[in-house]
Amino acid sequence: MNCVIKMSLTDFMKNKRLYEKFQKIFKMPQIKKEKYILVKPKTKNYMLIGTAFDYLLRFYIARHNNKIINRDWVCEEVKGLARFEDDLRETSEEIVNRAKDNYEMYLDEGVLSNNLLSSVILIAKLDGILRSGGVLPNSLDIEPRDIEDLNNLYSVIPKNYFMKNEFCVLNPTFGTASLMVGGADADLIIGDTLIDIKTTINFKFTKEYFLQLIGYFILNELGGIDNFENNVDIKKLGIYYSRYGYLFTFNVSDVVGERDLKEFKKLFIDVAQGFD
Template sequence: MSLTSIINCKYTLPKIKHLVSKENVNTDTQNLIIKPKCQNRQWLGVAFDYILRFGLIARGYAEESNIIAQKGLNRLMHLERLKDRKGNAVYGNNTISRVRGKIVIKERSPLFIHRSHIVDNATNSILIERYINSLLTLHQLQPSPTLSAKEAKAVFVLSNFDKFYRDILADFGDSLDMPTKEQIRELQELYKVIPWHDFKPKNSIILNPTFNKGSELIGGADCDLIVDDCIVEIKTVQTKSVSIRDLRQLCGYYILAKEFGISNYSSNINNIAVYHSRSGILSKYSVKDVLNPKHEKEFLVALVGKNYLSDVKEIKLPI
């Protein structure tokens, strides 16, 4: 379960929705320069996340790092899934399905279980070849304001593999999907309007940072970028302004960073930001203007639970 899912679930949201406020920040409506035209916008959004990261690397703003797509490929290559007669995925004694966009877990019947989607050697070879060719293409990316169709196709391929790390219900057939001309064209348009100078760091950029033990407690939580002292989330959505949900998500990452630290990064976080890719605008806010420091512990308890904090307190007590 992602940080966003945890924050917006019926158990957590009532505890934190009053802690984050938009009152002291400017979240005015932005013009959509690039309006959505193609299908499967979520896939487009993940592809854009990847191309922005590779664009930062091409400009020397960030260093190469491990990508989630590689973890997804590894998982996919060893995939052996069990399903019940209704097609629901089986894990242990439970079935897992998706109902109206939400994951539903139920106790399973012991009958009618079969193996499904075992990737054979021939398919493995195809997937590995696509992955390697995509990486080779993107490692040659130049700091140009435009994106070729080949480069665009490469990040769509990587985003296919990304899905298999983040979504336990991803369908194997999705890994072989290729983008349409319309999807490639829309990604190229989004790339053209990126204000690269707004992402140029004074010190460093971290790609897909994690939060040590905090990420383990929140289902492997990782944010998109950290630019100097600012956590950045990339949004490729139709909404024309930064939402309270966006700010809650960013404050969640801030809380994890403050409590558990950031893997391979020592700077403190003072700011949060949303890059609205369809508007080409990076909206930046001071954390203290959105989340009162007095409420930070309450937010942390809502995310990780009192039991964890009690354990930490016990450990820190002098003998």
């Protein structure tokens, strides 16, 4: 998911002391397979489609799995922004309510409709308002090619990756630990694997992706998951490259030792509390 909140976590991980320790103790995994892009973008609305597909994939997972832990959609918080006029609040409520109706219909029938695709684009625009601190989108109009793009991305979702008889946490936050870094929400957790979704044309596993995933892992270790009583023992981290229909994962134990991880968590807390 491309957003200001997630970048704040990555920026936090780039704190000088934290980053130097990270560089020293973490071994960066490598993608060994060469993949070819399956879904090329139809427009230049890259960030919008990225956020919209985040919602769409989570809807897909909710449709195909029984053990779902969900939270309120980020877009629902827009109506609470005091700077907006009443008509915009009403518009945002209408968009969210319509999206919920289309979502429930999708859960019941499993049919991917243009109404649902339109809804995820609109709630992605609302998402952008909140994550940008209140910057309004240029328009709430929908480009038909964006709907086509989302439909194509949906068509290459590999069923074996996301249809599993394991509990799934959609868009998790990590209690007080998320607040330590200014707020952070991951895309999803399936079983013991935390996954971030990247709707990009670049099939690369970058240092920033690695920092982000390790950041989420540490937050879960420190704060657990909101609205979930049990601790989730995350053992794997991964990126789903939606334009390639490919999920890349690696074991946490393969990239850092237990003793080094313990030291890194302590340093993470110290930096978050301003003791750096």
